[in-house]
Amino acid sequence: MMDILFLLLASFAIGGALGMVLFHQPVHSALSLILCIIALSGLFALLSASFLFMVQIIVYAGAIITLLIFIIMFLNVKEANLPKEPHKNITLFLGSLGLIPLNILILRAFYKLPSSFVEKNDNFGDIKPLGMELFEHWLLPFELISILLLVALIGAVVFGRKEEA
Amino acid sequence: MIAGSLFSYIVVAMLLLSIGLLGVISRKNIFVIYMSIELMLNAINLIFIALGRHHHSMSGHIMAMMVIAIAAAEAAVFLSLIVVLYRRKKSLDSDIFRSLSQKESL
Numbered sequence: 001m002m003d004i005l006f007l008l009l010a011s012f013a014i015g016g017a018l019g020m021v022l023f024h025q026p027v028h029s030a031l032s033l034i035l036c037i038i039a040l041s042g043l044f045a046l047l048s049a050s051f052l053f054m055v056q057i058i059v060y061a062g063a064i065i066t067l068l069i070f071i072i073m074f075l076n077v078k079e080a081n082l083p084k085e086p087h088k089n090i091t092l093f094l095g096s097l098g099l100i101p102l103n104i105l106i107l108r109a110f111y112k113l114p115s116s117f118v119e120k121n122d123n124f125g126d127i128k129p130l131g132m133e134l135f136e137h138w139l140l141p142f143e144l145i146s147i148l149l150l151v152a153l154i155g156a157v158v159f160g161r162k163e164e165a
Numbered sequence: 166m167i168a169g170s171l172f173s174y175i176v177v178a179m180l181l182l183s184i185g186l187l188g189v190i191s192r193k194n195i196f197v198i199y200m201s202i203e204l205m206l207n208a209i210n211l212i213f214i215a216l217g218r219h220h221h222s223m224s225g226h227i228m229a230m231m232v233i234a235i236a237a238a239e240a241a242v243f244l245s246l247i248v249v250l251y252r253r254k255k256s257l258d259s260d261i262f263r264s265l266s267q268k269e270s271l
Contacts, residue, residue, distance in 0.1 A: 006168035010177045017181050017204055021188040026196040026257070033200050036181075040207055043177070046168055047218045052210075052229055059233055064203065064240045071244045072196060075251050083193040083258030091191035099183045106179055107172075115170040118221050125218075125226065133223040134230075145234045152238035159245040 012039035030069050049125040174215035181208035206236050
């Protein structure tokens with residue numbers, strides 16, 4: 001049962017990612033990226049990361065990609081303003097050939113690891129142990145993240161302002 | 166026994182990472198480049214969470230959460246940059262934005 005679910009989610013994730021790279025219109029790419037991200041959140045749930053499953057759906061599919069689609073619709077890009085990519089398929093094919101050695105290297109390194117997961121029946125991946133870990137060992141990075149978000153907010157406002165002549 | 170092994174998750178994550186890298190190096194639309202970066206961050210998240218499950222420690226989850234927060238910050242800045250660039254040049258072609266390039270700008 002878990003295997004069927006895993007294969008289904010993995011094929012949806014990879015299919016969504018391929019669609020994102022191959023589609024010409026940015027809206028189609030964004031919609032297939034949403035498919036890929038929701039399938040990935042299912043994979044997180046299979047890895048018993050229930051809190052990150054929710055965070056992935058809420059933050060990625062709910063906020064980031066929605067913002068992206070909003071911007072795409074806001075810009076109202078015509079077909080003439082899209083870049084023409086006459087050699088897209090050739091560069092994609094050559095690039096995928098070039099990426100094979102990297103994949104072989106990393107997958108061989110991981111193949112040596114012991115492969116099956118330890119089965120323990122505690123509340124691994126729930127919100128409470130994650131919060132305990134976060135505020136016991138990772139307090140300073142957590143606070144720095146808030147500063148980073150503030151800086152990004154100010155930067156986005158400064159970039160988005162209409163410049164005076 | 167596919168869903169219970171670390172290696173299958175790593176295979177999926179590496180495929181997603183390769184597709185993202187492929188999108189960055191071979192597409193010209195800056196929206197697709199941005200989405201490919203997001204996809205690569207997601208693939209790294211999957212590796213973090215699979216390794217956290219493998220070692221039965223929560224640190225992988227914490228790292229994945231940090232990556233999600235950084236991706237949110239990156240989304241805001243990148244999308245406002247895209248808006249500014251599109252307002253100036255009326256195009257989404259990443260080859261047009263080359264006024265900082267050392268080659269002669271077209």
